Amino acid sequence: MRPSPVTLTRFILEKQAAPPGAAGEFSALMAQIGLVGKMIAQVLRRAGLVNVLGVTGEINVQGEAVKKLDELANETFLKVFHHSGLVCALASEELEKPVHLPENWPHGRYVLLFDPLDGSSNTDVNMPLGTIVSVLRYEGSGLPSEPEMIRKGTRQVAACYLLYGSSTMLVFTAGQGVQGFTLDPGVGEYLLSHENIRMPRAGKVYSANEGNSRKWPSGTRQFMEYLKAPDKATGGTYSARYTGCLVADVHRILLGGGIYLYPGETDKPEGKLRLLYEANPLAMVVEQAGGQASTGTMRVLEVEPKTLHQRVPLIIGSREEVSLAEDFIQGRR
Numbered sequence: 001m002r003p004s005p006v007t008l009t010r011f012i013l014e015k016q017a018a019p020p021g022a023a024g025e026f027s028a029l030m031a032q033i034g035l036v037g038k039m040i041a042q043v044l045r046r047a048g049l050v051n052v053l054g055v056t057g058e059i060n061v062q063g064e065a066v067k068k069l070d071e072l073a074n075e076t077f078l079k080v081f082h083h084s085g086l087v088c089a090l091a092s093e094e095l096e097k098p099v100h101l102p103e104n105w106p107h108g109r110y111v112l113l114f115d116p117l118d119g120s121s122n123t124d125v126n127m128p129l130g131t132i133v134s135v136l137r138y139e140g141s142g143l144p145s146e147p148e149m150i151r152k153g154t155r156q157v158a159a160c161y162l163l164y165g166s167s168t169m170l171v172f173t174a175g176q177g178v179q180g181f182t183l184d185p186g187v188g189e190y191l192l193s194h195e196n197i198r199m200p201r202a203g204k205v206y207s208a209n210e211g212n213s214r215k216w217p218s219g220t221r222q223f224m225e226y227l228k229a230p231d232k233a234t235g236g237t238y239s240a241r242y243t244g245c246l247v248a249d250v251h252r253i254l255l256g257g258g259i260y261l262y263p264g265e266t267d268k269p270e271g272k273l274r275l276l277y278e279a280n281p282l283a284m285v286v287e288q289a290g291g292q293a294s295t296g297t298m299r300v301l302e303v304e305p306k307t308l309h310q311r312v313p314l315i316i317g318s319r320e321e322v323s324l325a326e327d328f329i330q331g332r333r
């Protein structure tokens with residue numbers, strides 16, 4: 001008889017894949033994140049038919065045009081978590097300030113910082129999209145202040161992303177390895193499909209927006225040229241893969257190896273990606289799978305954040321390629 005399917009909740013409870021002593025609460029949290037993913041995936045599957053394409057006409061705190069699907073994804077998060085009794089504060093890429101739950105509402109210990117829809121340039125052309133979630137536990141009394149939500153990446157108790165691709169996947173870590181689940185739309189459950197994901201030590205894919213290469217510092221450009229030069233030993237070179245969705249590009253590299261870069265630029269050394277709800281959660285996942293995540297000069301998870309929406313250069317993937325990139329960027333090659 002086929003083994004019974006392993007659902008997200010069953011996995012977390014059976015393997016205690018949770019922050020210490022919190023399996024029950026954490027599995028409820030992950031189930032709610034999974035619910036957000038199902039609700040977003042449901043809309044994305046029919047986006048061209050239900051008037052959710054295009055922009056809202058607003059500009060968000062990032063200075064970017066807000067897509068209707070950004071707003072819908074953000075509202076889905078707030079709706080699901082407002083009354084969950086699991087969180088005490090939420091911070092979103094789409095909201096300038098954090099959302100503190102009213103004192104008289106049920107709340108829990110978790111703080112979620114999230115990018116509700118990652119890869120927004122893909123919304124109207126049916127290309128991959130994602131959701132990224134960073135999970136902190138607040139140990140103080142009452143509700144956390146904004147500075148208490150702005151913590152360096154090593155303080156995360158878990159990290160998770162959803163990938164809305166040919167199938168919808170949920171990938172998470174709670175510090176004991178990386179687990180991948182695939183949504184079975186027929187039963188509405190995430191079923192274990194990629195247990196204990198390990199990233200190859202090296203790969204054959206690089207992922208970067210080379211349209212920006214003229215703006216990169218010389219070390220970064222030299223690294224990219226090195227990747228493209230025929231490999232003396234094997235003659236092989238790297239293949240370029242870039243979808244415009246960080247989650248999709250990093251997921252490919254998580255499974256197959258290689259490197260994703262959104263580096264600093266000469267006139268924008270901080271780069272584009274946001275530290276707290278893009279770089280940090282993906283860095284935790286990638287490190288837990290045996291990979292590496294760097295700003296080019298330091299470990300992403302050690303960056304001491306100052307503001308909620310601060311940006312950081314991100315060089316993430318297999319250990320071999322990331323440390324080679326650091327050598328070039330820091331002038332050792």
Ligand code: AHG
Binds near residue numbers: 093115
């Ligand atoms: P978001 O849609 O949440 O703003 O994220 C977009 C990010 C990331 O997903 C992607 O890798 C990168 O921006 C694409 O940027 P470019 O279009 O500048 O390449």
Ligand code: MN
Binds near residue numbers: 115119278
């Ligand atoms: Mn994003």
Ligand code: MN
Binds near residue numbers: 093117118
């Ligand atoms: Mn986004």
